[in-house]
Amino acid sequence: MDALFALAEMRGGYWRSGPPTHPASHPRARRRQGQFDYAATSFRRAACARAQQIIQALCARLSFSLALQQHSIQFICFQLISTCFGLASC
Incomplete structure (x- = not known):
């Protein structure tokens, strides 16, 4: 089991009950957040x-x-379409 956790950390994953392996300022974390936002x-x-x-x-x-x-x-x-534009911000 410890080997799996070590592998997860090496691949940029998470410990079972711990913080992310990379801080938010780390390039990998920023790249992941960008992918999520996209x-x-x-x-x-x-x-x-x-x-x-x-x-x-x-x-x-x-x-x-x-x-x-x-x-x-x-x-x-008109009301339906304007509501769609208002809620989804297309």
Whole structure:
């Protein structure tokens, strides 16, 4: 078991109950944080793009099926899209 912990430390991992092997200022830790930030931003952008596609499809269906109430539907679609932009910060 000790050999596994030593291997984890050599590879830049964590001890089972201890601090990270590299301080936050260490280049490896900064690089990992950058990769995490990029992945989170990429995921957020993809989620927002998918939400926009869903909202646009929903609005298209609503507009088609309820053409008589188009003004209220356009208002609802506008609110949904502006909420998506506001929450996801695309």
